[in-house]
Amino acid sequence: MTNHVYKHIELTGSSTKTIEDAVSGAIAKASKSVRNIHWFEVVETRGHVENGKVAHWQVTIKVGFTLED
Amino acid sequence: MTNHVYKHIELTGSSTKTIEDAVSGAIAKASKSVRNIHWFEVVETRGHVENGKVAHWQVTIKVGFTLED
Amino acid sequence: MTNHVYKHIELTGSSTKTIEDAVSGAIAKASKSVRNIHWFEVVETRGHVENGKVAHWQVTIKVGFTLED
Amino acid sequence: MTNHVYKHIELTGSSTKTIEDAVSGAIAKASKSVRNIHWFEVVETRGHVENGKVAHWQVTIKVGFTLED
Amino acid sequence: MTNHVYKHIELTGSSTKTIEDAVSGAIAKASKSVRNIHWFEVVETRGHVENGKVAHWQVTIKVGFTLED
Amino acid sequence: MTNHVYKHIELTGSSTKTIEDAVSGAIAKASKSVRNIHWFEVVETRGHVENGKVAHWQVTIKVGFTLED
Amino acid sequence: MTNHVYKHIELTGSSTKTIEDAVSGAIAKASKSVRNIHWFEVVETRGHVENGKVAHWQVTIKVGFTLED
């Protein structure tokens, strides 16, 4: 694992269902253009409310991936 | 959206099931007395433990709503 | 409740399913050696990613229990 | 000034012009229902962007006022 | 304790004597209009100085109480 | 708005005039290469001083935009 | 003092009287099982309220002691 360099990007995923689903959606989308995603960290959990109910969960994550040579 | 003023209040909801359920309960309760809730942000996630199991999830949220004229 | 002294320890639980499951696993494990756990607080939520999917949720919690006499 | 008790509330004002204008708008609105506002503190400065330009400045402030007897 | 929803408000009490006295004063005042206060957390401890002596201790607390049905 | 994924990038704009001007400059520049910028948040406000006067305001913002399909 | 290694633990003491008394109680209790406590740092000051009065001060401290050879 030595000498690898990792880059972090920050994303927000949204879901009408759960926090986990919002995170998974953001990672799935990012994986289409970035290879080698290894980990994430939840930075912020927010949401929109409509008529007294949670309409969307919005979870911001920091994602880390290996910079390829 | 210009010139609207929003107020934020801080609430803690609790649930025996999930983090999402605790948040939804707090928003449902607040919606009985406050109209126009638009968003929330999770501030803290805690819980009580009984006999080695999570008895209640307690999630503190900041809730934002429009101040009416 | 007066005059009790509480100690806090920090643990990380992991789960392939949900944030709640990772927390419950850490508390269940700690309860085998520490009696009187009363509460927890989520400190950090992270995870590992494999092939564009969340492989494990890793949730760090601070756990509080009574120091016995 | 002794023995006074102050309460703090959190508001977000918005303006198409400046940060200062967003703060002043929130305080003017709050002053219609709360007397004795003495100070504020800027908590967060955000904004909406439309077509590559700042459409609204949104400034969140904590406002302190005296609780009357 | 399940399914209760708590609200938090932020207050500053002042005292010429001690930090504890400033906290107690703020809670006593708030209890006149809010029932069911259960806990507080000290957010900030400040004070005014006159002639090289502490004239007032000013302690800001977050106070939590049950939202009644 | 469901299922969109947002990315955040961090920029510093500078201006000899005002904080607002530094923010607007950074957003204008970023809009040349990134479409769909929706919001920003001020992260840090700094500046250079020359001869006892503010020579440049330097404002760091976090900018959020939609990841396109 | 060179080459010593210190360990930190986090405790919460409680007292019906003062913040200082809650700290002293936690340190006295910890000293029964841990030798060589050298310092503490206050991490959080909270309390329980009953009938509009502070029932217990609860002060969380981080305590440092020398790991013996």
Added chain:
Amino acid sequence: MTNHVYKHIELTGSSTKTIEDAVSGAIAKASKSVRNIHWFEVVETRGHVENGKVAHWQVTIKVGFTLED
């Protein structure tokens, strides 16, 4: 620039007009007694309110200058 040592001091400037004006005033004043001020960073933005209007903007900055030989 090597081997220079910088010192930082913290100041609060006030202005009835703008945040920028409060910062500039603090720097101008400090420049009367401290040479070689190079940069500042805004630490806190507060203000006083009178009759529902911002009476003074009070901006706290950290200022950095070269320690001369």
Added chain:
Amino acid sequence: MTNHVYKHIELTGSSTKTIEDAVSGAIAKASKSVRNIHWFEVVETRGHVENGKVAHWQVTIKVGFTLED
């Protein structure tokens, strides 16, 4: 109060008795060389322990005073 500039310095006072006493001692000492101290804010509360008892309370404060013309 307009156009005044304030400077902040950071001090640690110590006392064998109370937190309040440690703060008062630091302010009394600073007042011998700095005029016009107006306020303080507690930044950190620590202490030394000897034989399982608090030997000294050490309280770090930020102190604000007017820069004279």
Added chain:
Amino acid sequence: MTNHVYKHIELTGSSTKTIEDAVSGAIAKASKSVRNIHWFEVVETRGHVENGKVAHWQVTIKVGFTLED
């Protein structure tokens, strides 16, 4: 320097030797694809341990560079 816009990215470099070496490695790697890196700031210092020894230092830095026209 006026009117330049800077972008920041976050990287983690690793080294078996020192913190400085981990930082230098991340900057060297980033410089292959990004021109005009001007500064960095250490965000986090971590490491992996194997058999009671530090196997790799992992240092996360924020790197700033000029956005070219």
Added chain:
Amino acid sequence: MTNHVYKHIELTGSSTKTIEDAVSGAIAKASKSVRNIHWFEVVETRGHVENGKVAHWQVTIKVGFTLED
């Protein structure tokens, strides 16, 4: 790696030479009584000064290890 539970402890190592040496010393000492240490994170870097020179580097780290079954 699933279903493992990790515990974190906080240590301070000291060295007359370097930051890296202080970290390594704390980990070596902890490894005598705790097996399975996997990672550390630097929490704080301080030091003592004698006669205008750094006498000891004191580095506080959080250390994570697997709780064994």
Added chain:
Amino acid sequence: MTNHVYKHIELTGSSTKTIEDAVSGAIAKASKSVRNIHWFEVVETRGHVENGKVAHWQVTIKVGFTLED
């Protein structure tokens, strides 16, 4: 050690070599004008980059010394 009052100042040292060297340089310089420096704490570690290499390490420290009678 009772009744001593300490003052803290913030400095930035720079070095082309190491973090430790930047700290030592700042302390050596400060010791020319301030007696009785006892400790320091690293507040921020930054640096300048030239041609893809670290040109200077810039380490900001808080330094504590005894106020003499």
